[in-house]
Amino acid sequence: MAKKNQFNTKALYKKLDKLFEAGTVLELNKKKRWVIFSDLHMGDGGATDDFKRNANLFTSALKEYYLKKDHTLILNGDVEELQRFQIRKILERWSEVYQLFDQFNAKGNLFKTIGNHDLELELMKELPFDYKLHEALKLKFGTNHLFVFHGHQASKKYQQHNELIGFTLKYFANPLGIKSYSVSHSSKKQYKIEKRVYGFSAFNKVVSIIGHTHRPLFESLHKLDRLKYKIEQLCRDYAEADIEQHSEIKAELKTHKKELKKYYKENKDHSFQSYVYNTLFHIPCLFNSGCVVGKRGMSCLEIEGDKIRLVHWFDKNISKKYLKKSGYQPEQLGKTDFYRLVIDEESLHYIFTRIKFLA
Incomplete structure (x- = not known):
């Protein structure tokens, strides 16, 4: 059994090696700002559409903050919930969101990767929008890289059974009004995926940024x-x-x-x-942007200059104790009822120095 598990891990690492080599290279510089969101799971606006809960929060943040501040938007997989809904219905219901995507794209500021829930887009002869799809991205920071991919590639089960999961959701769960059950509901599954990506990242001395598990991670640490x-x-x-x-x-x-x-x-x-995934030193090589469909708002990762930060967005109804979770004060978004809070921030120079000497 041990040999079989070892073989499976090696096979996954080889797959991640190929994914890294094929990743689209983008240059980071001091003047450019980036924001990474994943796991929107946009549906048809009905009862089983998880995106609906934070739709206004997401569109307001894009329109009033990230678009105005000229951020480059990275959508890191599972943007459309194609395992449950038809792309036509998603586009019709959330046309306002796609109009915002188009505005980022018109500036050359939009990059979209593929997740396991929107994998169907790769099979379409013609995409329903004007922007390209990417398997992975490599954000170049000097001689170092931040490797951006959805994260399902590190899950053996999702590689083998993704089509069956989609069939079950679309033809059984949807008609019955059952909400999605995914890896985000299992801490053990989350940890297994994180551990694999952590091991790959530490060995290759890169920073990996994923989504998929819906669990925000900063410097390889969860909440x-x-x-x-x-x-x-x-x-x-x-x-x-x-x-x-x-x-x-x-x-x-x-x-x-x-x-x-x-x-x-x-x-x-x-x-x-x-918390160190069974390694001798804690290596800050794994980050996760969380998701847009959280019960208490949404999270994302921002990169500005040489800084990377984990950000939580929420509305005024959130409990007051969340208004002061760190040394940073929440920032109100104009005259809206929405707030932006920096949970953590660190220098990329410091992160890569630690990776260089500890990994």
């Missing part, structure tokens, strides 16, 4: 581990801070401790989790 690191850092800050800063730090510590306890209460099985 649980970021909270632990943040609590540890706040304790250090408290010890070194002036007395007038103590109450503010204590309040932030209390908020993070509550979040941590809530996470453990809601996710009782942690035997499969390892």
Whole structure:
């Protein structure tokens, strides 16, 4: 069994090698801004359309923030939910969204990769829009690369059974009004995919940016581990801070401790989790932009100059404790009810230095 698993892992790594070699190369520079979204799962606007929940939030963020600030938009897979809906119905219902995509594309600022839920686009003789599809992207940062791909390529089951999953969703789940069940609902499956991509990235000394699991990751850390690191850092800050800063730090510590306890209460099985994916050092080589269909808003990754940041977008109805999750203050989007919050930010120079010496 061990030899079989080893063979499967090697086969997946070879597939990722080919994907990396074939990736479209794009140059990062100090003047250009980028934003990466994945997993929109746009449907027909009905009861089983997951995109509908945050549709206004997404369109407002694109129109009022990223388009105005001249960002290049990367849509990293599963944009259309073609396993459940016909492309014609998706285009009709979300024509406003595609008009925004067209505006980015007109500036040369749109890149779209393929996910397992919109894989059908590759089989179409003629695409229903004017922009190209990419298997993967390589964002070049000096002599280093950020490898952008959806993430299902690291899942053996999705490679083998994607067509069957699509058939089940379209002809059984849809008529019954059953919501999508995917890898995003299984922490064990999420972890397996992350671990494979982490191993590939550390070995090749690249930063991989994926979607697929719907779980935001920053520097190879998911929410649980970021909270632990943040609590540890706040304790250090408290010890070194002036007395007038103590109450503010204590309040932030209390908020993070509550979040941590809530996470453990809601996710009782942690035997499969390892924040360094069983490696000797924690290597910051894996990032995930999360998804647009979150219950508390949507997340994305931004790259500006030599900085990469994880961003959470949400509306005014979100609980107040989420308005202060980090040292950054939420930014209101004009006169709308939507907010942008930076969860984490780091220098790409520092990230690649750590990868160079630790991987």
